Amino acid sequence: MNVSLSKPRLRPSAATLAALSDDLAALFGQRLMAAQAVREQHGHTLTWVKNQPPDLVVFPQTTAEVSEIVRLCAARDVPVVPFGTGTSLEGHVNAPFGGVSVDLSLMKAIIAVHEEDLDCVVEPGVTRKELNEHLRDKGLFFPIDPGADASIGGMVATRASGTNAVRYGTMKDVVLSLTVVMPDGAIVKTASRARKSSAGYDLTRLMIGSEGTLGIVTEITLRLQGIPEAISAGICPFPSVKAACDAVIVTIQTGIPVARIELLDEVQVRAVNLHSNLTLPEKPLLLLEFHGTVAGVQEQAERFADIAAEFEGGPFDWATKAEDRSRLWQARHDSYWAARGLRPGAESVATDVCVPISRLAECVDETKRDIVASGLIAPIVGHVGDGNFHVQPLVSIDDPAEVAACEAFVDRLVRRALAMEGTCTGEHGVGQKKMKYLEIEHGPAALDLMRALKRSIDPHNIMNPGKIVAL
Amino acid sequence: MNVSLSKPRLRPSAATLAALSDDLAALFGQRLMAAQAVREQHGHTLTWVKNQPPDLVVFPQTTAEVSEIVRLCAARDVPVVPFGTGTSLEGHVNAPFGGVSVDLSLMKAIIAVHEEDLDCVVEPGVTRKELNEHLRDKGLFFPIDPGADASIGGMVATRASGTNAVRYGTMKDVVLSLTVVMPDGAIVKTASRARKSSAGYDLTRLMIGSEGTLGIVTEITLRLQGIPEAISAGICPFPSVKAACDAVIVTIQTGIPVARIELLDEVQVRAVNLHSNLTLPEKPLLLLEFHGTVAGVQEQAERFADIAAEFEGGPFDWATKAEDRSRLWQARHDSYWAARGLRPGAESVATDVCVPISRLAECVDETKRDIVASGLIAPIVGHVGDGNFHVQPLVSIDDPAEVAACEAFVDRLVRRALAMEGTCTGEHGVGQKKMKYLEIEHGPAALDLMRALKRSIDPHNIMNPGKIVAL
Numbered sequence: 001m002n003v004s005l006s007k008p009r010l011r012p013s014a015a016t017l018a019a020l021s022d023d024l025a026a027l028f029g030q031r032l033m034a035a036q037a038v039r040e041q042h043g044h045t046l047t048w049v050k051n052q053p054p055d056l057v058v059f060p061q062t063t064a065e066v067s068e069i070v071r072l073c074a075a076r077d078v079p080v081v082p083f084g085t086g087t088s089l090e091g092h093v094n095a096p097f098g099g100v101s102v103d104l105s106l107m108k109a110i111i112a113v114h115e116e117d118l119d120c121v122v123e124p125g126v127t128r129k130e131l132n133e134h135l136r137d138k139g140l141f142f143p144i145d146p147g148a149d150a151s152i153g154g155m156v157a158t159r160a161s162g163t164n165a166v167r168y169g170t171m172k173d174v175v176l177s178l179t180v181v182m183p184d185g186a187i188v189k190t191a192s193r194a195r196k197s198s199a200g201y202d203l204t205r206l207m208i209g210s211e212g213t214l215g216i217v218t219e220i221t222l223r224l225q226g227i228p229e230a231i232s233a234g235i236c237p238f239p240s241v242k243a244a245c246d247a248v249i250v251t252i253q254t255g256i257p258v259a260r261i262e263l264l265d266e267v268q269v270r271a272v273n274l275h276s277n278l279t280l281p282e283k284p285l286l287l288l289e290f291h292g293t294v295a296g297v298q299e300q301a302e303r304f305a306d307i308a309a310e311f312e313g314g315p316f317d318w319a320t321k322a323e324d325r326s327r328l329w330q331a332r333h334d335s336y337w338a339a340r341g342l343r344p345g346a347e348s349v350a351t352d353v354c355v356p357i358s359r360l361a362e363c364v365d366e367t368k369r370d371i372v373a374s375g376l377i378a379p380i381v382g383h384v385g386d387g388n389f390h391v392q393p394l395v396s397i398d399d400p401a402e403v404a405a406c407e408a409f410v411d412r413l414v415r416r417a418l419a420m421e422g423t424c425t426g427e428h429g430v431g432q433k434k435m436k437y438l439e440i441e442h443g444p445a446a447l448d449l450m451r452a453l454k455r456s457i458d459p460h461n462i463m464n465p466g467k468i469v470a471l
Numbered sequence: 472m473n474v475s476l477s478k479p480r481l482r483p484s485a486a487t488l489a490a491l492s493d494d495l496a497a498l499f500g501q502r503l504m505a506a507q508a509v510r511e512q513h514g515h516t517l518t519w520v521k522n523q524p525p526d527l528v529v530f531p532q533t534t535a536e537v538s539e540i541v542r543l544c545a546a547r548d549v550p551v552v553p554f555g556t557g558t559s560l561e562g563h564v565n566a567p568f569g570g571v572s573v574d575l576s577l578m579k580a581i582i583a584v585h586e587e588d589l590d591c592v593v594e595p596g597v598t599r600k601e602l603n604e605h606l607r608d609k610g611l612f613f614p615i616d617p618g619a620d621a622s623i624g625g626m627v628a629t630r631a632s633g634t635n636a637v638r639y640g641t642m643k644d645v646v647l648s649l650t651v652v653m654p655d656g657a658i659v660k661t662a663s664r665a666r667k668s669s670a671g672y673d674l675t676r677l678m679i680g681s682e683g684t685l686g687i688v689t690e691i692t693l694r695l696q697g698i699p700e701a702i703s704a705g706i707c708p709f710p711s712v713k714a715a716c717d718a719v720i721v722t723i724q725t726g727i728p729v730a731r732i733e734l735l736d737e738v739q740v741r742a743v744n745l746h747s748n749l750t751l752p753e754k755p756l757l758l759l760e761f762h763g764t765v766a767g768v769q770e771q772a773e774r775f776a777d778i779a780a781e782f783e784g785g786p787f788d789w790a791t792k793a794e795d796r797s798r799l800w801q802a803r804h805d806s807y808w809a810a811r812g813l814r815p816g817a818e819s820v821a822t823d824v825c826v827p828i829s830r831l832a833e834c835v836d837e838t839k840r841d842i843v844a845s846g847l848i849a850p851i852v853g854h855v856g857d858g859n860f861h862v863q864p865l866v867s868i869d870d871p872a873e874v875a876a877c878e879a880f881v882d883r884l885v886r887r888a889l890a891m892e893g894t895c896t897g898e899h900g901v902g903q904k905k906m907k908y909l910e911i912e913h914g915p916a917a918l919d920l921m922r923a924l925k926r927s928i929d930p931h932n933i934m935n936p937g938k939i940v941a942l
Contacts, residue, residue, distance in 0.1 A: 116720055116829035159669040170667050172676070173644060186916045194825040195857045196641050197894035198630040198680055200901055200909050200939055201921045205643070205676030209669055226726040249587055255697040257728070296767050354665040358587035386666045423668035430671055438671050445657045449928070450672045456927030457920070468671055 009465040011098045012078045017055050020100070023072050024058055031059040031106075042083050042101040044094040048347040048397055049433060054081055054095035059106050063179055063187060063218040066102060070216065070462075071185035073100055079465050080183075082212040084154030085127065087146075089350045090431025092158065092211050096466040102216060104153050110134050111219070118224045119176060119193065124153020124217050131222075140224045143168035146427065147333050153217045158429035159209030163332065166252070166385030167259040167291070168225060170427065172208050179219035180207050183458040193221055206453070211429055212464040214457045228291035231259075232301055233325040234318030236308050237283040241265060241368065243311040244284045245361035248384045250307050252357065256300050260289035260329075261385040265368065267342075268335055268379035275338030276331040286313070286384075287332055289325070332381075336392065339379045343394040346377075351410050351433075353417035354388040354426025363420055364389060367413055374409045388426035415440070430468045438469065480936040482569045483549045488526050491571070494543050495529055502530040502577075513554050513572040515565040519818040519868055520904060525552055525566035530577045534650060534658060534689040537573060541687065541933075542656035544571055550936050551654075553683040555625030556598060558617075560821045561902025563629065563682050567937040573687060575624050581605050582690070589695045590647060590664065595624020595688050602693075611695045614639035617898065618804050624688045629900035630680030634803065637723075637856030638730040638762070639696060641898065643679050650690035651678050654929040664692055677924070682900055683935040685928045699762035703772055704731075704796040705789030707779045708754040712736060712839065712851075714782040715755045716832035719855045721778050723828065727771050731760035731800075732856040736839065738813075739806055739850035746809030747802040757784070757855075758803055760796070803852070807863065810850045814865040817848075822881050822904075824888035825859040825897025834891055835860060838884055845880045859897035886911070901939045909940065 012020070024032045033039075039053035060066045073080045079099025086093055095101060107123035110131065114120065115138055122131060129149045131142050144155060145162035154160070156178065161170035168174070177191040180203075190203035207214060238244035244263055251258060264272065264285045273280055286308075290300040297320070305316040319325065331338070340348050355363045364380060371378045371391070382389030391413060395406045414424045414437050424430075424437035439447045450469045454461075461470045483491070495503045504510075510524035531537045544551045550570025557564055566572060578594035581602065585591065586609055593602060600620045602613050615626060616633035625631070627649065632641035639645070648662040651674075661674035678685060709715035715734055722729060735743065735756045744751055757779075761771040768791070776787040790796065802809070811819050826834045835851060842849045842862070853860030862884060866877045885895045885908050895901075895908035910918045921940045925932075932941045 114827065114829060116724070117827040118724065119827070159667075159673075161667055165667065169644075172673065173640070182916070182920065186919070188916045188920055189914055190917060192889070192894045192912060193827050193892040194859075194888075194894040194897065195828070196630075196632055196636065196825055196859060196897050198896045198898050198900040199894045199905065199912055200680070201685075201924055202630075202643065202673075202676045202680055203913075203917060203920060205673045206924075209671070209673055214672075226724055228726060253587070253589065253697055255699060292767075293770055295770060296763075299764055299766060354667055356585065356588040356590070356664050357666070358585060388665075388667060417665075418663070421664040423663045423665040423670045425669045426665060426667050427669050429669040434670065441663060441670055442674075443660055445653070445659045446661060446674060448657070449653070449659055449674060452927045453672055453677075453924070456923045 009097050009461050016076050020076050020078055028058050033057045044091045047089050047350050049091035052094040052096045054101035055098040057101045057103055059103050061106050066181045066216050066218050067185045067187055070181050074462055080462055081464050082216045084151030087148035087150050089428045090433045092431040121221050122152055126152050139227050141227050143225050147336050152220050156208050156217050157211050161427045163260045163262055172205055174223045177221040178204055178207050178217050180215040180217050182215045183463045211467050213468050230294040230297040231291055232297045232318050232320040233289045233328055234316055236286045236313050236316040237281040238313040241284045241364050242361040244286050247308050247311045247313055249357055256303055259291040262287040263382040263384040265380040268381050271338040271342045271379050272331050275341045335381050339392045343377055346394040347397040349393045349395055352390045352426050352428045353422055355417050355420045355422030357387040359420040360387050374405050480568050480932050487547050491547050491549055499529055504528045515562045518560050518821050520562035523565040523567045525572035526569040528572045528574055530574050532577050537652045537687050537689050538656045538658055541652050545933055550933055552935050553687045555622030558619035558621050560899045561904045563902040592692045593623055597623050610698050612698050614696050618807050623691050627679050627688050628682050632898045634731045634733055643676055645694045648692040649675055649678050649688050651686040651688050653686045654934045682938050684939050701765040701768040702762055703768045703789050703791040704760045704799055705787055707757045707784050707787040708752040709784040712755045712835050713832040715757050718779050718782045718784055720828055727774055730762040733758040734853040734855040736851040739852050742809040742813045742850050743802050746812045806852050810863045814848055817865040818868040820864045820866055823861045823897050823899045824893055826888050826891045826893030828858040830891040831858045845876050
């Protein structure tokens with residue numbers, strides 16, 4: 001395979017941008033913006049990744065408008081960077097070569113909910129919470145829940161998951177079909193609305209996780225779940241991270257269909273207590289949720305409590321009251337902000353890795369020792385049913401030695417996960433910060449194949465350049 | 472996108488084949504075969520699709536040997552057709568342009584079973600029954616079960632599913648990683664062994680369902696399930712197909728985690744009774760299986776019985792004895808052979824479609840009327856929890872009028888499913904017989920994208936030519 005891209009990506013010239021701006025203004029009027037503040041808000045903001053603002057920001061309202069934007073950019077060889085809510089964590093929305101940020105926040109229609117089929121069709125700007133708000137009265141829910149109230153389009157782009165993935169899967173498992181504007185402006189529907197199909201190459205999964213480098217998703221058909229008859233949640237402290245992880249392994253092996261099983265290390269528990277005014281025991285903690293019938297949920301909880309006791313965990317404190325549950329999971333979802341509260345003024349470095357579950361305790365343990373040795377403050381939370389965990393060092397960005405120590409720590413973290421047959425990112429995505437690990441993880445032949453895919457679909461490298469494989 | 476393939480595929484010349492045969496014989500000795508019977512056995516055999524034998528058949532034992540075969544074929548521009556057990560149904564293993572059939576049946580190693588991680592690593596020639604035999608003592612099982620005892624490699628190639636898919640997913644959901652020999656002989660590992668990853672393009676899913684047109688799968692890492700503590704199975708007759716389908720919809724909506732829910736129409740029930748010496752009621756019938764705890768399975772069965780009664784189904788006859796269950800599911804899996812018994816000497820035309828579950832009753836009903844109007848004998852079985860069903864017309868292949876009537880019937884069946892937002896194949900794959908429907912199902916832009924993928928990965932169209940998108 002000839003895998004080089006046709007030419008190095010350059011920033012568009014001022015003249016090119018002025019001409020493109022005129023073209024776009026004619027079509028989009030006030031929905032085209034170039035103010036510094038808007039541009040910076042559309043560069044990367046949430047972690048220590050440096051902000052690289054686009055030159056222009058445009059707010060389309062339809063698939064046809066997105067196609068028109070892409071055609072105009074393609075004609076002038078100008079980069080296109082899709083933007084959802086800006087909550088990604090690895091620099092995905094940065095514009096290292098300038099260009100046009102396509103902000104999809106006006107595309108917020110919930111086009112259809114098919115209750116009998118347990119699916120819905122939405123535009124990419126709908127956020128996960130907005131969708132669930134809309135679904136609640138119908139007895140349905142959408143289970144994928146990254147920490148932020150991300151847009152569905154962004155969640156497709158990063159192959160997002162969250163706390164429910166152990167039971168309900170990740171974005172790759174819940175998307176039935178996509179409408180995608182390709183780098184030449186063509187509009188592709190990737191699949192029918194059937195639950196399953198063997199009709200040709202899996203275009204849906206090709207686009208999921210492609211981070212806007214192969215096209216812009218403008219419509220999504222999602223599988224939904226029925227809201228369970230009964231839900232219970234609980235917390236269970238353990239004497240060590242290893243004991244907690246061992247309890248998780250046995251829980252999964254035993255086939256308990258746990259809906260959520262989350263680890264917080266003692267540092268993260270302290271952060272959550274401070275931030276959310278809770279009094280959780282400041283030890284390694286599992287947060288759990290069970291979905292099912294009333295009897296089924298009770299049975300699951302009792303079985304888990306037995307397993308926890310085997311590993312000296314407990315007491316397992318469980319509750320079925322909705323308000324207690326909401327408070328607990330809101331605290332979990334706020335863990336990013338809670339962690340930041342541990343060191344006000346510091347930058348937050350949010351990173352994630354994922355390993356086979358048998359290696360999880362060892363990986364987390366080594367990482368905790370490394371955190372201490374590196375002199376970092378870095379809480380850990382994990383979707384441990386999947387072997388996925390997050391480390392969030394808090395770093396004084398003005399201290400070059402500290403920044404260097406953190407960079408080195410993240411590098412060791414990733415290499416540790418890869419050495420344990422894991423991946424450099426379980427759910428955040430590659431963006432700018434994980435590009436250098438793709439070849440170590442996948443090997444040169446697989447990376448060549450990824451480059452061949454990028455080159456064949458986006459030969460001029462206009463779609464979100466500088467991410468995943470295209471420099 | 473420039474989507475034409477570089478040149479039309481031609482058969483290799485006799486001189487090319489002789490030279491290639493010498494090269495291969497030097498490496499493979501007795502594991503290279505060219506006898507007519509062996510060649511025909513490696514063309515398509517199971518349905519009315521015409522047998523198109525390859526020129527040579529070779530039996531590699533390692534990934535490196537597969538790579539060597541592909542390199543030799545690529546160097547001489549000779550087609551390569553991967554072969555598992557030959558149980559595919561749409562002409563996948565035919566060699567319309569001749570070339571080399573790569574029979575993977577000697578690659579039968581179960582390389583590793585990671586009990587703690589609930590995964591295993593296998594070679595492509597292992598069949599699903601062999602794998603489950605190996606796993607039984609470990610308390611684990613592999614849930615994907617197409618009717619035939621297919622090879623795991625073949626199941627990857629066709630994105631197979633089966634009766635458990637409603638609960639455990641299809642091949643796209645259970646494969647963690649693949650090793651693939653690419654059309655230039657390069658060896659690609661598509662992913663790590665982590666449960667989930669956001670590290671770049673989804674090469675795993677790109678290969679699943681590609682039917683050997685993008686490469687040859689030589690190693691597979693599969694997710695496994697724990698054998699449930701309790702299993703119960705049951706049968707429930709209904710007054711009509713519509714009543715049965717409506718009961719299925721409510722069962723799924725209610726969130727009963729049914730492991731299997733299969734429809735047999737009254738024609739298929741008669742066939743099964745005759746073939747397996749059973750006395751099932753000769754009415755539209757649902758066959759069900761529940762997995763869980765003892766209490767959970769009982770609760771599921773009781774809830775289903777209530778739902779069935781709402782739709783005038785019943786009595787729901789359920790049993791937890793393993794031997795009764797085995798007999799029932801063996802009968803279900805033998806339905807292909809049972810159907811053939813309805814008209815000895817006739818050819819069997821096995822085809823499948825899949826529609827959103829809300830359209831299932833309507834689609835099956837219209838299809839049954841069409842069968843009657845067409846004067847065909849054509850039993851129906853369905854994985855109705857997914858909206859997927861099979862129709863198996865039995866046709867006298869020597870009667871051109873009957874063959875034409877059947878062709879027209881299948882064409883109407885597919886177009887009916889597509890008009891209901893369904894797919895031309897839920898699990899059999901495209902092969903040779905469904906190629907003409909891909910553009911109708913996906914539209915020209917999506918088909919262009921599929922062609923671009925094929926062209927970029929296999930620019931000389933040597934991998935299983937004449938299937939999916941490459942003529």
